[in-house]
Amino acid sequence: xxxxxxxAEVLDLNAAQPLKAELLALRGHALTLDASxxxxxxxxxxxxxMSARKTWAADGVNLSLGSVSQYWTExxxxxxxxxxxxxxxxA
Amino acid sequence: xxxxxxxxxxSRTMRDMLLMALEDAGYTxxxxxxxxxxxxxxxARGADVIITDINMPRMDGFGVxxxxxxxxxxxxxxxxxxxxxxxxxxxxxARAAGATGWIVKPFDPAKLVDAVRRVAA
Amino acid sequence: xxxxxxxxxxxxxxxxxLLADLEAKLMxxxxxxxxxxxxxxxxxxxxxxxxxxxxxxxxxxxxxxxVFETLMDELRSGRKPCDTITIKTLLRASDVxxxxxxxxQGLIPQVDEGRSAxxxxxxxxxxxxxxxxxxxxxxxxxxxFMPMAFDMALDEPVAAPEPELEAVGWRIVFxxxxxxxxxxxETGLLLRELGRLxxxxxxxxxSETPTLDALSVEDGCLTWTVDLDAAVDEAALLEVFDFVESxxxxxxxxxxxxxxMNAPFEDEPAAVLPASDxxxxxxxxxxxxxxxxDPVPETIPFAAIEPEPAPAVATPAPTPVAAAPVAASASxxxxxxxxxxxxxxxxxxxxxxxxxxxxxxxxSQRVLESxxxxxSGIALGLEDLELLTREIxxxxxxxxxxxxKSVFQRMPRLVRExxxxxxxxxxxxxxxxxxxxxxxxxxxxAEPITxxxxxxxxxxxxxxxxxxxxxxxxxxxxxxxALHRSGRIVIEISDDGRGINRERVKKxxxxxxxxxxxxxxxxxQIDNLIFAPGFSTAAVVSDISGRGVGMDVVKRSIQAxxxxxSISSVPGKGxxxxxxxxxxxxxxxxxxxxxxEQTLIAPLPTIVESLTPQAADLHxxxxxxxxxxxxxxxxxxxxxxxxxxFREQPMNPxxxxxxxxxxxxxxxxxxxxxxxxxxxxVVIKSLETNYQQVEGVAAATILGDGRVALILDVDVIxxxxxxxxxxxxxxxxx
Numbered sequence: 001x002x003x004x005x006x007x008a009e010v011l012d013l014n015a016a017q018p019l020k021a022e023l024l025a026l027r028g029h030a031l032t033l034d035a036s037x038x039x040x041x042x043x044x045x046x047x048x049x050m051s052a053r054k055t056w057a058a059d060g061v062n063l064s065l066g067s068v069s070q071y072w073t074e075x076x077x078x079x080x081x082x083x084x085x086x087x088x089x090x091a
Numbered sequence: 092x093x094x095x096x097x098x099x100x101x102s103r104t105m106r107d108m109l110l111m112a113l114e115d116a117g118y119t120x121x122x123x124x125x126x127x128x129x130x131x132x133x134x135a136r137g138a139d140v141i142i143t144d145i146n147m148p149r150m151d152g153f154g155v156x157x158x159x160x161x162x163x164x165x166x167x168x169x170x171x172x173x174x175x176x177x178x179x180x181x182x183x184x185a186r187a188a189g190a191t192g193w194i195v196k197p198f199d200p201a202k203l204v205d206a207v208r209r210v211a212a
Numbered sequence: 213x214x215x216x217x218x219x220x221x222x223x224x225x226x227x228x229x230l231l232a233d234l235e236a237k238l239m240x241x242x243x244x245x246x247x248x249x250x251x252x253x254x255x256x257x258x259x260x261x262x263x264x265x266x267x268x269x270x271x272x273x274x275x276x277x278x279v280f281e282t283l284m285d286e287l288r289s290g291r292k293p294c295d296t297i298t299i300k301t302l303l304r305a306s307d308v309x310x311x312x313x314x315x316x317q318g319l320i321p322q323v324d325e326g327r328s329a330x331x332x333x334x335x336x337x338x339x340x341x342x343x344x345x346x347x348x349x350x351x352x353x354x355x356x357f358m359p360m361a362f363d364m365a366l367d368e369p370v371a372a373p374e375p376e377l378e379a380v381g382w383r384i385v386f387x388x389x390x391x392x393x394x395x396x397x398e399t400g401l402l403l404r405e406l407g408r409l410x411x412x413x414x415x416x417x418x419s420e421t422p423t424l425d426a427l428s429v430e431d432g433c434l435t436w437t438v439d440l441d442a443a444v445d446e447a448a449l450l451e452v453f454d455f456v457e458s459x460x461x462x463x464x465x466x467x468x469x470x471x472x473m474n475a476p477f478e479d480e481p482a483a484v485l486p487a488s489d490x491x492x493x494x495x496x497x498x499x500x501x502x503x504x505x506d507p508v509p510e511t512i513p514f515a516a517i518e519p520e521p522a523p524a525v526a527t528p529a530p531t532p533v534a535a536a537p538v539a540a541s542a543s544x545x546x547x548x549x550x551x552x553x554x555x556x557x558x559x560x561x562x563x564x565x566x567x568x569x570x571x572x573x574x575x576s577q578r579v580l581e582s583x584x585x586x587x588s589g590i591a592l593g594l595e596d597l598e599l600l601t602r603e604i605x606x607x608x609x610x611x612x613x614x615x616x617k618s619v620f621q622r623m624p625r626l627v628r629e630x631x632x633x634x635x636x637x638x639x640x641x642x643x644x645x646x647x648x649x650x651x652x653x654x655x656x657x658a659e660p661i662t663x664x665x666x667x668x669x670x671x672x673x674x675x676x677x678x679x680x681x682x683x684x685x686x687x688x689x690x691x692x693x694a695l696h697r698s699g700r701i702v703i704e705i706s707d708d709g710r711g712i713n714r715e716r717v718k719k720x721x722x723x724x725x726x727x728x729x730x731x732x733x734x735x736x737q738i739d740n741l742i743f744a745p746g747f748s749t750a751a752v753v754s755d756i757s758g759r760g761v762g763m764d765v766v767k768r769s770i771q772a773x774x775x776x777x778s779i780s781s782v783p784g785k786g787x788x789x790x791x792x793x794x795x796x797x798x799x800x801x802x803x804x805x806x807x808x809e810q811t812l813i814a815p816l817p818t819i820v821e822s823l824t825p826q827a828a829d830l831h832x833x834x835x836x837x838x839x840x841x842x843x844x845x846x847x848x849x850x851x852x853x854x855x856x857x858f859r860e861q862p863m864n865p866x867x868x869x870x871x872x873x874x875x876x877x878x879x880x881x882x883x884x885x886x887x888x889x890x891x892x893x894v895v896i897k898s899l900e901t902n903y904q905q906v907e908g909v910a911a912a913t914i915l916g917d918g919r920v921a922l923i924l925d926v927d928v929i930x931x932x933x934x935x936x937x938x939x940x941x942x943x944x945x946x
Binding site for chain 2: 268
């Protein structure tokens with residue numbers, strides 16, 4: 001059974017703490033992130049997402065990225081971040 | 092969509108200069124004449140970038156920065172500080188208060204616009 | 213005028229305001245109000261002048277302002293005491309600052325370099341406590357001139373400086389700390405800026421990132437490696453990280469076959485710029501989230517230097533931020549909202565409103581003549597219209613009203629300079645500088661006030677030795693006051709000096725043939741002789757107060773404004789000059805009177821009462837000069853039509869109306885007219901521009917029926933003209 005977390009439109013400093021809390025609450029569940037609404041992605045939220053990616057991998061639970069916005073695609077590449085799904089799906 | 096810059100300075104000359112340079116670069120400019128006016132204007136109208144002078148009556152630039160950073164609605168708004176000289180103490184204090192960057196007066200309009208662009212999301 | 217010049221005009225306007233403010237605040241300091249807010253206000257004024265001057269490349273002005281500002285900084289930090297000697301120096305420095313501004317504006321050819329240099333030396337002496345200022349030149353470099361840097365052409369791309377290196381590219385490794393984000397800087401924006409310099413390859417390293425449970429949201433744990441494939445100057449790279457260099461770990465190394473690198477990089481390829489701020493991060497973060505009440509964390513170095521007025525954000529802020537400052541500063545008046553309007557536009561409006569008033573009066577007159585009942589709808593409507601017209605006129609005139617402050621604020625400097633020149637100690641006290649009067653009147657007040665202040669210091673006050681010998685304090689006091697009195701503005705200039713030497717004045721007047729040797733003069737008449745044309749000559753006029761201008765010229769310039777001047781003096785105690793002017797040069801409340809077919813206006817403020825002469829109250833002094841009893845006194849009765857030449861023979865007083873008037877000097881007389889026709893506000897048309905100046909006539913106006921009416925100059929009629937007509941033996945030379 002897979003959960004879906006819809007990411008907030010603005011993932012900045014203000015969004016960091018809530019994002020971490022939401023993810024922690026879903027720990028242990030297979031999770032799909034819906035990034036179709038994201039219009040801003042800052043470094044702090046990127047850290048949380050990268051941390052989540054590690055956490056889910058360590059827990060051996062599936063974490064994947066669902067639909068994404070165009071902004072997300074561009075910004076993810078600009079930030080030099082790896083493909084989100086690859087490692088997460090390993091375990 | 093054009094970005095809005097809030098300029099806070101008690102000097103009319105400086106406000107005029109900022110206005111001209113920023114409008115020429117395509118920004119929408121709203122103005123305030125001191126720190127209190129600045130925070131009120133921000134609360135009422137919002138801004139993408141704030142440029143503030145330091146020495147002002149009623150509330151100085153440090154007060155503006157602290158006010159912005161303490162406001163959940165606007166704490167992520169970049170604040171650029173105008174300093175007359177590359178004053179190390181003021182810069183350090185402004186940064187400690189939460190300044191995003193600074194503009195050294197007298198400023199070159201190109202440099203000013205550059206600084207705004209660098210911090211504007 | 214291009215935009216740049218327009219801002220420059222604004223700058224100089226603002227300089228005037230700043231100088232006025234500076235002067236006012238320095239006066240407060242001088243009066244012992246050396247609180248921090250006052251010192252800060254002085255600092256801000258000088259600082260603003262310097263800031264603007266820098267933008268326009270006004271180097272001499274910036275340099276002087278900088279030295280001034282540096283001392284103010286010492287004072288507001290409390291490192292130097294704000295003592296009397298310092299304040300005196302600041303006052304003189306403000307004068308030189310004003311000179312620099314004028315020179316920059318081209319209003320004066322140049323600044324007195326010797327004076328400026330001497331003050332710079334004094335200011336530096338005070339700043340550095342008597343020691344030679346350390347490395348002043350270095351300090352000057354610190355505020356980097358950018359002469360005419362404000363180039364409005366923004367089209368050109370912000371090109372990085374031409375690369376001098378052979379570097380093929382750069383590797384940038386950086387790791388943001390949490391506080392970089394707290395200050396609203398973003399990694400994405402930094403990467404975007406690097407991307408503007410050339411093609412980049414960005415690799416994210418999350419190896420330090422812990423799992424979620426161990427992750428602290430506000431600490432940085434990501435590192436980016438950016439390879440920039442462009443041979444840009446290193447300075448361009450550092451500029452990208454300028455705002456964040458102490459909020460991140462940063463290493464920049466050249467890539468490729470670079471051979472002539474900057475020395476530091478040859479030795480240490482990975483020059484890591486460590487975060488060097490001694491900040492308490494916890495406190496900072498706590499503050500960012502609004503949990504700490506202390507507005508200025510003690511961990512911040514030099515926080516004590518700028519104890520600015522309690523920042524209004526002091527309250528911890530779960531409350532909305534905007535609310536806190538408002539409450540905290542409730543006692544401070546917000547800057548008034550203003551618009552700037554071209555004066556010509558205001559004057560056009562005033563002219564048109566003046567015409568409206570006349571037109572409205574004419575219409576009322578016609579309606580009256582048409583025989584309509586006063587209670588008719590038209591007549592009532594006209595009354596309302598009249599009220600409205602009057603209100604419009606008052607409102608329009610209020611636009612031009614300005615406080616006399618702008619003139620008064622120029623006087624402390626004058627007093628200092630004159631006092632220095634004549635070696636006297638003078639304290640200037642100003643009262644009522646917020647008194648408002650028409651802009652034209654304000655502007656034209658400066659010269660007479662200047663002249664009279666010079667006169668008061670030069671002639672009125674004694675030298676310190678003389679004062680002490682007379683049992684007075686060594687320091688003389690000159691008082692400059694403005695007040696409203698019966699619809700006019702009154703300016704009083706008084707000194708506590710020696711008073712008028714009447715014997716001497718009388719002797720001069722006799723020697724010059726101004727009065728007969730045996731003329732029976734009251735003290736007041738003697739005192740007022742100093743205004744007689746030809747009284748002042750080189751023999752009595754020194755360089756200071758004279759400048760070749762006598763008090764008669766001052767009097768004439770005041771009269772040209774519809775004003776009066778008089779003097780009262782007490783020997784040994786001092787003298788007071790009293791200047792009275794209309795609040796506006798455009799309208800006047802007057803009584804409309806008839807005198808031998810002519811319609812005249814007597815200014816209402818001069819009128820005490822009107823009465824019908826009874827034969828029993830009339831007497832003829834020497835069988836010729838009529839006087840009339842008024843409240844147990846006899847007043848001269850002046851047949852206005854006769855002395856103005858409207859008729860040849862005097863009228864029978866009991867056929868006319870007597871109007872008791874009082875001059876500025878307090879002299880009363882009764883003016884005899886044929887009849888009183890009413891009261892009304894009239895729009896003043898200057899006679900000088902339209903006709904020749906006529907003695908006894910101040911100006912003219914146009915009445916509701918279209919006729920021209922002359923406005924009487926009551927003072928001239930009561931004093932000068934009466935003397936001429938009835939006392940040929942006591943006559944002022946013309």
